[in-house]
Amino acid sequence: MSDIPEEKEESLFDAPPMAEQERMVEAILFATAEPVTTAELEARMPHGCDAAEALVYLRKRYEGRGVHVVRVGDAWAMRTASDLGFLMQKETVETRKLSRAAIETLAIIAYHQPVTRAEIEEIRGVSVSRGTVDQLLELEWIRFGRRKMTPGRPVTFVVTPTFLDHFGLENARDLPGLKELRSAGLLENRPPLGVTVSDQDDEDDQAVEGQSELFED
């Protein structure tokens, strides 16, 4: 491109006022993951902007604030003030996905509570490791419920308000049943040959029954 049309453009469209340029630099630095050079800033801003000058004003504006405009090499970035680092400790909490064993155990407790360890094992078809239960207890997503009035009086597990809070539920009864999961597309597999529709309904009823015990009181 030759210089002539650009000059013409410059005279036609003046660069935005400096206050506006400052806002632009502020928004770009905020939203961009990497530090940004003044050249990159100007490439993204309207023609005729002076990013370096805008940066001077912006830096001044953030002086003494909780957030600073800092220079990183020949680029610029926004960072939290270093004296407030102690507030960021929670930010570095590393969240990991629950293991499949743990999420399945949790799901069974949520849908069938109050439920004993033996019952969980029967539903999952495998034994439940101590670590899995301990992890769920530690997360405060499950707690011990009342003992079952069956031989051995085994302890039961129930879900906690922390659990409801984490999963955005008002109560465990709001969990959708199998039929609803299926109609929401969360259950892709279809019943195979030999499973009649009435079998299916039985299963749904069971899930609801497990819950009703708990909530009747």
Added chain:
Amino acid sequence: MSDIPEEKEESLFDAPPMAEQERMVEAILFATAEPVTTAELEARMPHGCDAAEALVYLRKRYEGRGVHVVRVGDAWAMRTASDLGFLMQKETVETRKLSRAAIETLAIIAYHQPVTRAEIEEIRGVSVSRGTVDQLLELEWIRFGRRKMTPGRPVTFVVTPTFLDHFGLENARDLPGLKELRSAGLLENRPPLGVTVSDQDDEDDQAVEGQSELFED
């Protein structure tokens, strides 16, 4: 823990001055992409801080800037001013285009929540495909709400804070045109005609207006 040591602590270490609290809120909100509730803010700040008050000052400070302090449900976040979106082409994430059915279903859930699948189908006049609900659940724009106290106790759908955040809404009451729709009676759940009288009575109880829960206060 008894109350006494806490009181002692409070008298020994006064809460930081409000200007300092404002810096702290600024740093935390700045460093966190997700909205943060005032409760979470205060849990991270020194004892005795008033995050709500600090937020009032902070919001004012960012008025008209390139970055704003916005409310999302009962949480707060920093977001770039939307008039500067044109600067951000580089940051824009290509989102999967929603189908017309998905967009309409989303709008119906937002305006009529809590709403059952049958009610959505009644409004649209066609059945809701599993893929549509699945997609909205995956985007975390909708979630299961509490069950309706009607025969069959169907699950309901409601919109999430992620939905509010995405569309820049403080809460579901700010949906565009909500008041007009309500006063025009278009959020009413009128039962279809031709049902028997006893059914009608049952359904009248259910004919609460959409969004009623939100307006209880």
Added chain:
Amino acid sequence: MSDNEFQEDKLSVNERLAAEALIVDVEGFEGPLDLLLTLGRTQKLDLRQISILQLARQYLVFVEKAKQLRLELAADYLVMAAWLAFLKSRLLLPPDPKDEGPSGEELAAHLAFQLERLQAMRESAARLMARDQLGRDFFARGITTDVSRVRKVTYTATLLDLMQAYARIRTKDEFRPFVMDRDRVFTMEQALERMRGLIGFAGDWADIVSFLPEGWESDPVKRRSATAATFAASLELVKEGKLVIRQSETFAPIQIRKKDQ
């Protein structure tokens, strides 16, 4: 629908063109209400003042035309057509004092309400999508790793994970993609072997059902499997030139006979 032709004649050229355009687009409609709404718009009226009677006529004309053009209309459309025909008769005939159901006017008012509500939701959806959106018009912080000091591991899961896990457990018995229930499946190979032994006796036309293996006739699941396998095996034998197969009409018994050599 005796007044259809009369109705068609009354349509102006523009209306007729619009109706034809609609028919071409029939698959673009999301159900009968959507179609009614589009037809209603051609009345160029406020939805509150729409003539339901006229709308019902337009709809019925539309469905009739679609039938003439042999377009496949989903059952929903035909159900709505039947309902609108009923509504039309209610609106045109004097009310029967013995009839307790809702009056034609009430039914029409409800339909008008449904249309207005759908229209309102459409507009709301459009307004919602026109709003500034996160990640398109306004943006969250680009990085959130300013500080990294204390590392604490916590575990998380979403409601979706939870529900999917439960669904997985409760359906694990049904979800066995590679394990077929062999004892209830009659394979084509088995059927073919059986048929090869039997076709020598099939000199005359015989119902394919009579070739089902013993003990597979009563249980519906087993019968389905055996029938499918026997049919497939028959086709295979026809291909090999050993059998002739025939069926007089749809759903009539399928008959086979040994091919004359």
